[in-house]
Amino acid sequence: MRLRCKVNGEALEADDVWPGESLLYVLRERLGLPGSKNACEQGECGSCTVYLDGVPVCSCLVAAGQVEGHEVTTVEGLADGDRLDPVQQAFVEKGAVQCGFCTPGLIVATHDLLERRCQPSDPEIREALAGNLCRCTGYEKILDAVRLAADRKAAS
Amino acid sequence: MEFFKPATWSEALAIKAEHPDATPIAGGTDIMVELNFDVRRPGALLDLTEIAELREWSAVGDGFRVGSGVSYARIIEELGASLPGLAMAARTVGSPQIRNRGTVGGNLGAASPAGDSHPPLLAAAAEIEVASVRGTRRIPAAEFYKGVKRNAMEPDELIAAFHIAAADGPQQFAKIGTRNAMVIAVCSFGLALHPSTRTVGTGVGSAAPTPRRALDAETFIAAELEWDSPGPLRDSVLVRFGELVAQAASPIDDVRGTADYRRHALSVMARRTLGWAWDSYRRN
Numbered sequence: 001m002r003l004r005c006k007v008n009g010e011a012l013e014a015d016d017v018w019p020g021e022s023l024l025y026v027l028r029e030r031l032g033l034p035g036s037k038n039a040c041e042q043g044e045c046g047s048c049t050v051y052l053d054g055v056p057v058c059s060c061l062v063a064a065g066q067v068e069g070h071e072v073t074t075v076e077g078l079a080d081g082d083r084l085d086p087v088q089q090a091f092v093e094k095g096a097v098q099c100g101f102c103t104p105g106l107i108v109a110t111h112d113l114l115e116r117r118c119q120p121s122d123p124e125i126r127e128a129l130a131g132n133l134c135r136c137t138g139y140e141k142i143l144d145a146v147r148l149a150a151d152r153k154a155a156s
Numbered sequence: 157m158e159f160f161k162p163a164t165w166s167e168a169l170a171i172k173a174e175h176p177d178a179t180p181i182a183g184g185t186d187i188m189v190e191l192n193f194d195v196r197r198p199g200a201l202l203d204l205t206e207i208a209e210l211r212e213w214s215a216v217g218d219g220f221r222v223g224s225g226v227s228y229a230r231i232i233e234e235l236g237a238s239l240p241g242l243a244m245a246a247r248t249v250g251s252p253q254i255r256n257r258g259t260v261g262g263n264l265g266a267a268s269p270a271g272d273s274h275p276p277l278l279a280a281a282a283e284i285e286v287a288s289v290r291g292t293r294r295i296p297a298a299e300f301y302k303g304v305k306r307n308a309m310e311p312d313e314l315i316a317a318f319h320i321a322a323a324d325g326p327q328q329f330a331k332i333g334t335r336n337a338m339v340i341a342v343c344s345f346g347l348a349l350h351p352s353t354r355t356v357g358t359g360v361g362s363a364a365p366t367p368r369r370a371l372d373a374e375t376f377i378a379a380e381l382e383w384d385s386p387g388p389l390r391d392s393v394l395v396r397f398g399e400l401v402a403q404a405a406s407p408i409d410d411v412r413g414t415a416d417y418r419r420h421a422l423s424v425m426a427r428r429t430l431g432w433a434w435d436s437y438r439r440n
Contacts, residue, residue, distance in 0.1 A: 001159065018157070019157065019159030019201065020157050020159070020191045020197075020201060021191075022188060022191075022192060041189070041192040041193065042189040042192065042193070043185055043188075043189065043250065043251075043253065043254055044338055046251060046253060049253055055256045056252065056253050056256060057253050057256055057257050058253045058254065058257070060188065060192060061183070061184045061185050061188040061189070061254075061257060062184055062188070062257070063159075063181060063184055063187075063188060063191070063201060063203065065159040065161060065201065065203060066161075066181070066184065066203050066205055068161065109252070109253070112252075127252075128252055130251050130252065130336065130337030130338070131250065131251020131252055131253045131254065131337060131338060132251075
C-alpha cells in the first residue's frame with residue numbers, strides 16, 4: 001500500500017508498505033527516521049515510543065495501515081532546529097545516557113509526562129516511565145534529568 | 157494480507173460477514189506482537205480504530221455502556237470513580253504506552269485467561285455486546301469465556317461494547333506478577349461487594365483455562381456478611397473465603413508459576429481483597 005501520514009509536521013508518503021508491518025519499521029526503514037529504537041518489538045521496553053495523534057504509544061505495536069491519515073511525532077520532531085527540547089537538554093546535562101538505546105523512548109515519555117504534570121513527584125515520574133527499560137541501569141541519572149527538566153519548565 | 161479500514165460500524169460488520177477470518181485489530185498490543193515475530197499471519201486485518209462510536213461510552217440506567225475501543229487509560233481517567241474494580245485492573249495493564257492503546261475489547265477478543273480486565277468484569281456481572289449483520293446480542297461475562305483464548309463469539313461477530321453497573325459498593329483487584337509494570341498475571345482476583353443485593357461478585361484470573369467466578373466462595377461469604385451492622389470479619393471467615401476461591405481455580409504449572417503457588421496466592425489475594433473491601437464498607 002501507499003502510506004500517507006504526517007510525521008513531525010511534514011506530510012509524508014511511503015510506497016510498497018506492507019500494512020501489517022509496524023509503524024516503527026516504517027519510521028526507521030522507509031522514512032529514514034532511526035531515532036525511535038527497535039529493541040523488543042513487543043511493547044515491553046518503550047524504546048520505540050512516539051506520539052500518535054498526540055498520545056504516546058509503542059510504535060512497534062501500531063500497524064502501518066492504522067497510521068494512514070494520522071499524525072506521528074518522533075524524538076526527531078521534538079527539537080526546534082538545532083535547539084534541543086528542554087527534556088533533551090536536561091538528559092545531556094545530567095548525563096542520563098549510557099549506551100543511549102533507551103534514551104529516545106525515555107525522552108518522548110518524559111516529554112509527555114511534563115506536558116501533563118509540570119511538577120511531578122518521584123512516584124509519578126517512576127510510574128510514567130515504567131514502560132521504558134534501561135538495561136544499563138542508569139535510572140538515577142534519568143530521574144535527575146526529569147527533575148531538572150521539570151524544574152526548568154516550572155520556572156519558565 | 158488484506159487490510160480493511162472501515163470508517164463505520166455497519167461497514168465493519170459487513171466486512172466481517174464477508175471475511176469471517178479477518179482478524180480485528182484495535183490497540184494492536186496482542187496482534188502486533190504475533191505479526192512482528194511471525195507467529196501468525198492472518199489473511200486479513202480488520203482495523204477498528206477509525207470507528208468513532210467504538211471509542212465512546214455513555215451512562216445507561218444504573219451503569220454504563222462502554223465501547224470496545226475505549227482505552228485502559230481513558231477507563232482509568234474517565235470511568236475510574238464509577239468502575240473502581242475495572243480501573244484498578246486497568247492500572248496494572250502493561251505501561252502507560254500500552255494503556256494508551258490497549259482496550260477491554262481487545263482483552264475480550266483475545267480471551268486469554270490472564271487478561272487483566274476479566275476478573276472485574278466477572279465480579280461486576282458485566283455483559284458483552286457483540287454484533288454481526290444478523291443482529292446484536294448480549295452475553296454475560298460468566299458465559300463469554302469458553303476455553304483458553306476462546307470466547308462465545310461467532311466468526312461473523314465483532315465486540316461492540318460492554319455493559320457494566322456502576323459500583324454499588326467497594327471493589328478490589330489484586331494481581332501477582334514479578335514487578336509492578338509490564339507484567340502478565342501469574343494469577344489475579346477481582347472482588348465486588350454488592351450491598352444493594354447483599355451479594356458478592358468474584359473473578360479469578362490466570363488460574364484456570366478461562367477466567368471464572370468462584371461461586372461457592374460467593375455463596376459462602378454473602379451468607380456470612382452482616383450488611384446492616386457490619387463488624388470486623390473473623391479470621392476464620394476470611395480464611396474460609398480464601399480457601400473456597402482457591403478451590404474454584406484449576407491452575408497449571410507453567411513458566412510464570414506453579415499450580416500450587418497460584419492456589420496459595422489466590423487464597424491470600426481473596427482474603428486480603430475481602431478484608432480491604434469490607435473495611436471500606438464498614439467505614440462508610
